Amino acid sequence: MRRRSGFTLVEIILVVIVAAIAFPPIMMLFTEMVRRGADANLIGTASRLAEDLMEEIRTRKWDETSPDGGGRTSSPSAVLGAETGEARASYDDVDDFAAITNQSPPRDAVNALMEGFSGYARTVAVEYVDDGLAPAAGATDHKKITVTVSCAAGSVELVTVVSNY
Numbered sequence: 001m002r003r004r005s006g007f008t009l010v011e012i013i014l015v016v017i018v019a020a021i022a023f024p025p026i027m028m029l030f031t032e033m034v035r036r037g038a039d040a041n042l043i044g045t046a047s048r049l050a051e052d053l054m055e056e057i058r059t060r061k062w063d064e065t066s067p068d069g070g071g072r073t074s075s076p077s078a079v080l081g082a083e084t085g086e087a088r089a090s091y092d093d094v095d096d097f098a099a100i101t102n103q104s105p106p107r108d109a110v111n112a113l114m115e116g117f118s119g120y121a122r123t124v125a126v127e128y129v130d131d132g133l134a135p136a137a138g139a140t141d142h143k144k145i146t147v148t149v150s151c152a153a154g155s156v157e158l159v160t161v162v163s164n165y
């Protein structure tokens, strides 16, 4: 008797059953990988938006009372934040940026909306800290700047301390 080549019905059914069992977990794994990749992209962009703003802030004077061109001030501002009449394009010291709260979409140095970043929000916090970097009640020689950028995948926070010198 000659044996026929090919698959039997039982073999085909077994293959279909194994595929039916294995396929959903593989698809879930694939979906999760795609989602994590997308989240990593969002967080990467949020990081760059945070770095961009922190760089801009660090180019400004330490305090409203700091001499133009740099140098130490002997009378740091008691109150932090933008001075009356100052707008984004005219921020001249680091704590002016504390006026930026949950700004979405973010705005650039000349206060123009940054197109393509509607899913991101930027917030800046500025506070005086003591020599040990603990929050201080009054003016000190150190300001802690925190830039937070949030998006659908979470948030990124950059912190730096700038000093009066």
Ligand SMILES: [Ca+2]
Binding pocket: 064, 082, 083, 086, 091, 092, 093, 096
């Ligand atoms: Ca100012």
